[in-house]
Amino acid sequence: AQSVTQPDIHITVSEGASLELRCNYSYGATPYLFWYVQSPGQGLQLLLKYFSGDTLVQGIKGFEAEFKRSQSSFNLRKPSVHWSDAAEYFCAVGAGGNEKLTFGTGTRLTIIP
Amino acid sequence: DGGITQSPKYLFRKEGQNVTLSCEQNLNHDAMYWYRQDPGQGLRLIYYSQIVNDFQKGDIAEGYSVSREKKESFPLTVTSAQKNPTAFYLCASRRQGGTDTQYFGPGTRLTVL
Numbered sequence: 084a085q086s087v088t089q090p091d092i093h094i095t096v097s098e099g100a101s102l103e104l105r106c107n108y109s110y111g112a113t114p115y116l117f118w119y120v121q122s123p124g125q126g127l128q129l130l131l132k133y134f135s136g137d138t139l140v141q142g143i144k145g146f147e148a149e150f151k152r153s154q155s156s157f158n159l160r161k162p163s164v165h166w167s168d169a170a171e172y173f174c175a176v177g178a179g180g181n182e183k184l185t186f187g188t189g190t191r192l193t194i195i196p
Numbered sequence: 197d198g199g200i201t202q203s204p205k206y207l208f209r210k211e212g213q214n215v216t217l218s219c220e221q222n223l224n225h226d227a228m229y230w231y232r233q234d235p236g237q238g239l240r241l242i243y244y245s246q247i248v249n250d251f252q253k254g255d256i257a258e259g260y261s262v263s264r265e266k267k268e269s270f271p272l273t274v275t276s277a278q279k280n281p282t283a284f285y286l287c288a289s290r291r292q293g294g295t296d297t298q299y300f301g302p303g304t305r306l307t308v309l
Contacts, residue, residue, distance in 0.1 A: 092236070117297070126200075126286060126300035127239075173238060182227065182246065183254070184298060186238040 085110040085176050089187035096164050097195050104159040104190050106148075106174030115177035116157040117184065118148055120170045127173065133157065144168070169194045199223065200301035202287050207306045209281075217272045217304045219287035225299075226292040228270035232256060233284040233303075242285075245270055246292065274306065281308045 086109045096102050108114055115134050119127040131142025138150040148159045157174060171191045175184040200221045209215045219228065227246045231239040241254030245264040259278025264270055270289075274281045284305050288298040 119300075124284075124303070124305070126202075126302045127288075129297055129299070132297060183241060183244065184239075186231075186240075188236060188238040 085114070085178060085185045087174050087176050087185055087187035089172075089174055089190050091190045092188070093191045093193065095193040095195060098166055099163050102159075102161045102164045102168070102192070104172050104174075104192070106157045106159065106187060107155050108157060108174070108176045109155065110176055110178075112178075116148075116150060117175040117177070118142065118146070118157075118159050119173045119175065120144075121173065121189075122170050130159070130172075164192075164194055166194045166196070168192060200287060200289055200299060202285075202301040202304050205302065205304060207304055209306070209308050211308055212276045214276060215274050215281075215306065217274065217285055217287075217306065219270045219272065219301060221268055221270075221287075221289045221301075223289060223291070223299070224267070225289035226267070227290045228264070229288040229290070229298060230254075230260070230262065230270070230272045231286045231288065233286060239286060242272065281306060 088107045117132045118130040121127045130146050131140045133140045133150045140148050146161050171189045173189045174187045177184045203218045229244040230242040233239050240256050242260050243262040245251035261273045286303045287301040290296050290298045
């Protein structure tokens with residue numbers, strides 16, 4: 084069975100600083116990997132996804148993520164955060180057919196001026 | 197304007213009452229999903245449907261029921277058998293295909309008094 088671990092429950096970053104959110108997955112084959120963002124009381128918005136090919140994936144809002152098979156990781160990065168990036172971030176892994184996704188427990192991001 | 201609609205945004209019910217949450221999509225997506233979100237637990241899959249008149253249980257189906265009579269609609273009923281129904285409920289849809297993404301609605305917050 085697939086699983087996802089987001090080891091950081093809450094991260095605080097100064098505006099303009101760089102950001103890295105960690106995601107580790109467990110899956111027997113090549114996974115489909117996703118990062119979603121959720122503002123309070125809202126649905127989830129897709130930031131980026133990895134299916135195959137280039138292991139560095141670019142997403143919306145200036146985010147990127149790197150798939151590292153040897154480390155079973157798919158960490159999300161942003162070189163300079165903005166106050167509007169404050170939200171909760173979820174990593175998810177899907178099986179080959181992508182019928183079902185397994186989500187991590189999320190990382191809440193706080194931005195300080 | 198295409199998208200996924202969930203109504204109502206907030207729902208209050210008395211303990212012991214069944215309640216039905218609406219999910220409609222006009223994206224012509226084949227698959228639809230219901231997730232439950234609780235603080236600190238990420239998203240957990242309740243039910244999903246890949247085709248009209250067919251659906252499968254997810255990880256936490258007990259106390260819930262669904263129907264899929266139309267491609268664009270996937271209502272979720274929270275029954276009185278669900279022991280702890282207060283939560284945020286998210287609906288998602290996806291066009292069938294190995295690399296397609298799940299897109300989410302805005303969610304319904306259910307509070308049982």
